[in-house]
Amino acid sequence: MTERFPKGDAEADRAGASDTNSPLLEVDGLETHFPITTRWLRREVGRIRAVDGVSFAIDRGEAFGLVGESGSGKTTAAHSILGLEEPTGGAVRFDGQLVDELTGWELQQFRRRAQLVVQNPDDAFNPRLPVGKSVAEPLALHGMDDEERRRAIVADLLERVGLEATDANRFPHEFSGGEKQRLSIARALVVNPDLIVADEPTSALDGRVKADVLSLLDELRREFDIAVLCISHDIDVVRRFCDRVGVMYLGELVERGETEAVLESPAHPYTRVLIGSIPSLDPSDRSLVRPLTETVPAPSDPPSGCRFHPRCQELIPPTASLEREDWRAIARFRFALQEGTVPEPIAVDSGTRVDPETVRDAFDLPTDLPNEGIEDAVEAATRAVADGDLERARERLAESLSTVCERTQPEAGDECEHLVRCHRYDSTIEAEPIPWRG
Amino acid sequence: MSAGDDPQRFEDVDWTELERSRRTVTPARAVFVAGLALFGALLALQAAAVVPNWGFDHLDWITALGALVVLSFGVVPALEHHALARRVLRELLSRPLRGAAAVFLGVFAIVAALGPVVLGSPDLAFEHRFHAPYGFTGADRWHAECLGDIVEGEGITRYCEGTLQYPLGTNERGHPMGHLLVEGASVTLTVLVFTAAFVVPLATAVGVLAGVRGGAVDDLLMSYVDVQLCVPAIVAFFIGYMYWNVSLALLLVTFGLLSWGGIARLVRSETLQRRDDGYVLIARSLGGSWTYVAKRHVVPNITNTLVPAAFHLLALLVLVEAGVAFLGFHHVELYSWGSTVQEGLDPEFAGIGLEMQPHEIWWVSTFPALALTLTIASLKLIGDGLRDALDPRL
16 A cells, blocks of 8 residues: 655645645545455455545646446545545645645535535435525535525525525425436535535436536536536536546546547547447447456456456557457457356356367357467367366466566556556557557 | 625635534523433432422432433424424324324323322222222122212112212222322323433434444444343343332333334434435535434434334333233332233232122223223324324325
8 A cells, every 4th residue: 555645745735735726636546445344353354446546636617527337436536535435545635735634624624615416316415304404504514503694595596506596495305306406516506615526416317407407517617616526427428518537447547638638539448448338329330349348347356457458459469460359359268268257158067068169169269370379378278168177278378368468557658648547558568559440 | 786795695605704613502401401400409409308208219310300301302402493393293183093192192291290299199098999980880888888879789789879079980999090090191101201211312322323333333232232132121120120129210221221222223224224325425525423414314314213113112111011010010109000900800808808800890990901002002103193294205
């Protein structure tokens, strides 16, 4: 684990607090691991690496998007930034100050200036309180004792987010999802924050309502110069709303840059899968980008090296002599065996032997590979699979098909203007980035 | 609207002006502390024996403390949030059966609290034993003088008509039944106050704490509850009965403090379902403490489970008290409904050589049994009624 908050740095940060050019929110190597404990005595037996070294910065008034599939650690990252989960490592700076070290009045100010909009509008409001009370709760918690004034502020605010002042007396169940999300935004806005963390603000809403809520959030952001950390699994939301975007996979940030650059010419293979998985409106375009294998590894036991490597279409081959398609087929064969997802014709459990040709066909394995070592390995593995010995096949393949992607963790690539954590963008590794075909 | 400093617009609030106030003096706490001070003064008076032959026993102190807790943390907050209290009350009274139950319990509480003070202890009047209620007749033998008219029956049987002097009749000691009902109600009210003031809050606090904190705290508390659920309260009571004086306080402490495990578990599981809800996250991200979250967000949202369970426990403990008294393990000076029923069913008449069948003196057992039944039914009805009235979705 990285050493937490070296003292010298912290002091330097304090000094830099007055510097208005520094970003509003700076997340540096954030790590949040959850221990897996035994029932008995709560001994730690493992860790779920929900967030594992995420860094980004958000400027004042900027909208930053965090995308990734469910389970990639986006929400945990957001909660760790707000102090709802205790980070296990890294640093979060708000206005130049380490959030972890804030106390008293300063902490209170951070809690006021950074607001959360939660994902599900249905549980965002206490069902037993009239929504006016819920929207006024931040005011009350931040010391506004004058109930009349709270009521007046909330009434004014409700009208400005497109609701009516009298709605304050109604209960949450009387509102639609879109209205509740407007109320959520009103509640976040009521203490005049500098940062709103919006966790999937529109995932529970349908098209029209989604667009309305997004444009409301966008308007308010521009009017009050509020930075927004927008967490979403929906590329479309990020495209419409965010200035910059970070792509998360299994707790790590794999790509980060200007929204347009990242979405128009995604560099990281995972970003490409994410963008390619949106069905196109053009019916002739059937080229959904699929990952090599479908199973997302568990964050308690992430793959070595680059975490995306078992699913990566652009996995770097051990030798340059292989055709790309051949290599993909072999890699798919290898990682499918590793996961244990073997296609239908090879029923391993039944104990019946199949013939190696069936195995080759089932995995579309190429023949006559130029590289002898690999040819041998594939040959041996197919035979092992035909015999029903998956373990031997796995070992044989792992031995001869070792790639840089599984051996070393990629650093930020230098062959791209924005951050890409992929070996293909590392000039010290002999593999060229594959151009994006859009 | 001026852009500068409109106090009613959120962007014009000057946050440096607002210091979070920490209200330590709430009306509830003020009442509670004032009550405690009063108790302290009374205790000092009692210790100094300023007034001769005056003093409270343990049970009185426990009841008074319970009443103070209910007053300061139940009645005072209800008055503070009078709009909500009025809405709940209106909702409760709008359904005839629940309304009737609420009225019954209200009358019951007033009678039970004031009755014994007004009536004092019932006097022995052996000459008026087994007098029938007004409008009914009872067997008239040589055992007592008949206050009403005497009706001739078959052969040598004669019947004595009830009179208005004892409208509900009398038992074998000539205690008026009405008076005994009031005495029994006062015992029952003691049980209710104790349970509502100590047992239910304890169960809720433990359940919420376990659910909200999780981890080792949860493990520890729930293991304790498991152990506690294995100890039969009646055994603890009988052990106490063997070694100390029998008293209602002993019954309350053993049964009350050993019977909350089930509610604590319910509350815990409900809390677990709510601790990750959006509004809890928001409150925490705003800097709300766990105590705040529990009071404002968790407890109000588990009333659907908690309120009926708490009222069930109240009814159960009332029944347990009556049952234990029925078995005869009660303090002889307390006229519990249970012991009165028992006297009506199995009258002992040492030395008077009289035998009477229970059905001949039916009023002795029927009236307290009826009161018990009505009280328990009312508690159940009000439990369900409060649950519905507290939920704005219903």
